[in-house]
Amino acid sequence: MGSSQATSSHLSLPYHWDPEFSTRRNLRYQDQNKPYVVWQRDINPGLNTIALFMNHDDSDPCPYQANSKVFNFCPAARCVEAFRSGGNDLKKPIALLSDSESTLKSRHYKKALTAEELYEALNKPWSVLALAATANNHEAYVLRDFIYHHLAFSAMIRVELPSEGLSTFALCFHLPFYALRNCKRADKRKWPDQQPLRQVEDVSFVKSPAGNNLNSAPKQDHLHEAQISCVVTGWDETVWEAYFFIDLYYDEETAENIEDYEGQMKQLPEQLDADPLMKGTFVGSARSCVRKPREYFLNILRVRVRQVKKEWRYVVTRMEEDIKVGKRFYSPCSQLDGQVRPIRFDAKDARSTRKKFLHWTDKVIELLRKLIEKLDETVEAREKFNAGSIGYFYAPGASTNISKTDHKTLICINEDFAELAGLLRKLELLKDKICEDIPRDISLQFAHENNESAIFQQATARDVKVLTWVTFHSIPFALVAALLSTRAGFLPLPENPWSLIISLLIMEIIVWVTLMLYRLDMEWTVLSSTVGSFS
Structure with missing residues (x-):
């Protein structure tokens, strides 16, 4: 009777981890070794690799705009040309592979792979093209949506279990953020129109308005778009894959470069590895440390959310400080010893100063709106996850809940997201304060100009009065001089x-x-x- 009640309670949960994933399933895994594009080429022999990879049936959730974005970023002609030319892009290390199983007889790559070597190691070139050409049916279904969201610079945290076909899982997160650095590092990855994949914006105007001598500084603050994406997908808790994309173009000296990981792995003992997905965290060797997918996903998410939180905290703190500096430059009043004292402007420059102030305010508000939009999207992704997909990790009464240790990891993740929500609130208050202060500052400027105008008029009236009296008293002398002459x-x-x-x-x-x-x-x-x- 107890077993029946537990089963009934388990089935009533809207989100739950299928117990079928907890044990190794009796499937023909050999069928999954044939890439999806090979199956599609038999049906559509005239299509190129990317077209075959993005080709799907109507039940696939990957939208039309996803197809368009991947096609634009990875056109077939450009991929084939780059592969045949053997350019530098193919020789640069861009990937690490780790293939492990429950026994010690496993393939483990202690060397970073170039796009060409990745292509050969997986079975057939070039980051996206290499994945597209080697993904099996299940992986292609997941990677289409995963690659699209990484290219689209969008936030998401979710678990997806297809309702039809072979029962599989996909644990996925996308964390977009902005990295503030004191120099510009352009993204070398290009769209067909030669626009970079990630945008870089000069934000030195926030604290160094036009005309301020700070503009002559050799180093300017730049805001870099960046994103961290990860997906863990498989058939059960013993057969699964993890894909991880991270933007590193804005930090040339970062310790997360593939070359650095390669050097670390060569120096580490055989029983120890530095996990790139967890930002170089030292773990047991992949050959002897086999994890469960949900545990691994949560640990990666915890490390990367903390990294993203650090970047957002720096951006928000700098915005608060720089806006104070920039606003002080245009403010009609200064605060000294707790007292507000007017700053004497040249009347000729008052209108120009007010125009520059309004232009600066518009640019700052536009920048804050962009930051708020992306951070709000990230916080909302967490809220959607907690409202649904979290049930795949922990649900009252479910027999497949994660361990207590993993539950603590989930709590740490929520705490970091709560801090991100606090940073979002700071940005919103900062924007609202600027919007509220604009009328007051403009009124102060007008009042200051009116006061200066009144003082000038009084001085002019006094001068005119003196001149009038001088003229009045000089009239008799002029008349007498005229008569006597x-x-x-x-x-x-x-x-x-x-x-x-x-x-x-x-x-x-x-x-x-x-x-x-x-x-x-x-x-x-x-x-x-x-x-x-x-x-």
């Missing part, structure tokens, strides 16, 4: 100093009387209009 005998005045003084006094009296009559007339006009308005 006439020829002798024209005026009945003797030519002596007293005549000059009397003439000046008379002219002053005339000017003052005229001014007083003018003021009385103005006041009478104002009084008359006021009385008229009341009546």
Whole structure:
């Protein structure tokens, strides 16, 4: 009775790990050694390798845009040309292989493989092309979607179990992020239009606005797109494969280069390996340390989420600091000793400064939106995973739950994602604060300009008043000088100093009387209009 209840409870779970995966299944694994493209070539002999690999039936979830993106990134003509020319891309180490089983009789590669050697080792060239040409039916189904999402720079964490055909599993994660470095390292991988696979953006403008002398610094901050992708897929817990893609173009000195791992493996003892998927974590030799797929997937995810969290934390911290520096350059006020004091701008540059400030603000907000969008996508991927696929690892009442150790690993992963959610909130608050501060800063700039304008007008009025009085008092002198400059005998005045003084006094009296009559007339006009308005 207890067994029946447990089975009923297990079957009622919407997400659960099939107990069939826990034991080795009696399957013809030899049939899976024939690549999927070989099967397809018998049906469609006129198609190239990539076209055959992406060819699928209507039940395949791989969308049309996935086909288009993979076709564009890996056109057949370019692959064949590169393979035949034997260029440098084929000679550069790009892969590590580890083939292990429960016995010590297993193939283990202690040497990094070039794309050409990978092609030969797997059975038939060139990263994506090598995988496409060697993947069996089950792997092709998984790799089509996996390669597409890695090229698309998108976030995802999920477990996929096909509802039809052979029962298999695929544990997959894609973690996009931005790496902030003080120099630009362009991605050499190109689309057909010669655009790089991953974009690089100069973000030095955040703390070094146009016109600031910081722009002359030799090192500029650049934001690099990057992604880490992994998929663990197989038929049961004894027969499975793990594929791992990571972008390293932005760090030339990284310890995760294939050449570095190759050097480590040559120096390590036979019973010890550095696992590249777990960022070089030292583990028991692959020939003697066979893991279960869910355990391995969670450990890889834990290590890589922590790596991604570190990059995001650095980006968010730098954005907070750099925005403060950049904003201070444009701010109309400075804070000293807790008091806000205006910065005196040149009136001629006020409009230009305001225009530059608005342009800087638009660029910063656009940058923050891009960061928020990608980080939100990553956090949402975790939430979707916890809402569904987590049941494949742990579900109440399920007999196939992961061990307590793996459950702790799952808790660590959730804690790291919770910190990522906190970083997302910081970016959102930073963007909201900038949007809220724009009207205030612009108002402060206008108020400062109005204050400067009022001071200038007051100074101008004072100067005009002084000039008016000087002109007013100089009128009598000008009139007297004009009268006395006439020829002798024209005026009945003797030519002596007293005549000059009397003439000046008379002219002053005339000017003052005229001014007083003018003021009385103005006041009478104002009084008359006021009385008229009341009546």
